[in-house]
Amino acid sequence: MFIYNTPVEKLIALDNNIFLIKVLCPEIASVIQPGQFLNVRVSEGIFPLLRRPFSICDVEGESLFLMFNILGEGTKLLAKKHIGETIDILGPLGNGFNFQGNFDTAIIAAGGLGAAPFPYLIRKIGNTKNIKCFVGGRTSHDVIQYGMMHTQVSTDDGSVGFKGTVIDLLNKHLEETKSSKPKIFGCGPNAMLRALKEFAIKNNIECEASTECAMACGFGICQGCPIESTDQTDKYLLVCKDGPVFNVRDVVI
Numbered sequence: 001m002f003i004y005n006t007p008v009e010k011l012i013a014l015d016n017n018i019f020l021i022k023v024l025c026p027e028i029a030s031v032i033q034p035g036q037f038l039n040v041r042v043s044e045g046i047f048p049l050l051r052r053p054f055s056i057c058d059v060e061g062e063s064l065f066l067m068f069n070i071l072g073e074g075t076k077l078l079a080k081k082h083i084g085e086t087i088d089i090l091g092p093l094g095n096g097f098n099f100q101g102n103f104d105t106a107i108i109a110a111g112g113l114g115a116a117p118f119p120y121l122i123r124k125i126g127n128t129k130n131i132k133c134f135v136g137g138r139t140s141h142d143v144i145q146y147g148m149m150h151t152q153v154s155t156d157d158g159s160v161g162f163k164g165t166v167i168d169l170l171n172k173h174l175e176e177t178k179s180s181k182p183k184i185f186g187c188g189p190n191a192m193l194r195a196l197k198e199f200a201i202k203n204n205i206e207c208e209a210s211t212e213c214a215m216a217c218g219f220g221i222c223q224g225c226p227i228e229s230t231d232q233t234d235k236y237l238l239v240c241k242d243g244p245v246f247n248v249r250d251v252v253i
């Protein structure tokens, strides 16, 4: 884990509030794993003081892609970066998805911006396993299919795809899902991850989820990102160091 000053190569608007930023960083590109994240200094000034964490979205050669939406001041500044301007990034941080285990079908379950870590995971899995993607959002504007494949879509309001949550959609495809040896990889809002955990346990499917919480240091020093563990001997884990990817059975979401 090091700090790198990386030049911006591209800023792509996927929608009016969702962006991809591409930065050149061969040192991180050669080692980062799907599910890991970077802690980004969005401004050269002192505001905002804290770095902002972003999952690695994809790697192309020596370049990294991050996907983000404008939420507050930090992401507003990130969306204004110019080509050639440099950004200071710290990484790679956290653990990654375990995508080489004993399963034959990767079920991707993404809610809204939870789509961010999956283009790289899908690229790394390649054709070693079957891949099925289930992508949900509140409305059609919140459904992000970038980098997905064999995709089923759901929206809460029914404006596109199946009307319901992404977990309702998974339930609808349960038989299809169970016909192989599946493993679920999930990312999205906590309410979705809680429902995903329940779904995975009820149907006895292995499931890893990328979790989120407010962070400061990003590498285990400030103790500011606890998540409750289901293991009584280890009451709290740190999202930045022990995660952000957890087996859903190991944590209270």
Ligand SMILES: Cc1cc2nc3c(=O)[nH]c(=O)nc-3n(C[C@H](O)[C@H](O)[C@H](O)COP(=O)(O)OP(=O)(O)OC[C@H]3O[C@@H](n4cnc5c(N)ncnc54)[C@H](O)[C@@H]3O)c2cc1C
Pocket (backbone or CB within 6 Å): 037, 048, 052, 053, 054, 055, 056, 066, 067, 068, 069, 070, 071, 072, 073, 074, 075, 076, 113, 116, 117, 211, 212, 213, 214, 215, 244
């Ligand atoms: C491991 C990890 C990976 C992440 N990956 C991505 C990613 O790939 N793409 C992406 O867009 N975002 C990602 N996030 C969330 C991202 O870090 C925040 O959206 C970002 O820090 C917001 O910064 P800001 O300055 O724009 O907003 P702030 O001004 O910091 O916050 C604006 C508002 O959003 C709320 N908020 C801030 N962070 C979060 C959060 N994590 N969840 C819910 N509400 C929040 C604040 O409470 C506040 O109300 C990730 C977070 C973590 C911990």
Ligand code: FES
Pocket (backbone or CB within 6 Å): 214, 215, 216, 217, 218, 219, 220, 221, 222, 223, 224, 225, 238, 239, 240, 241
């Ligand atoms: S963010 Fe500092 S310990 Fe996790």
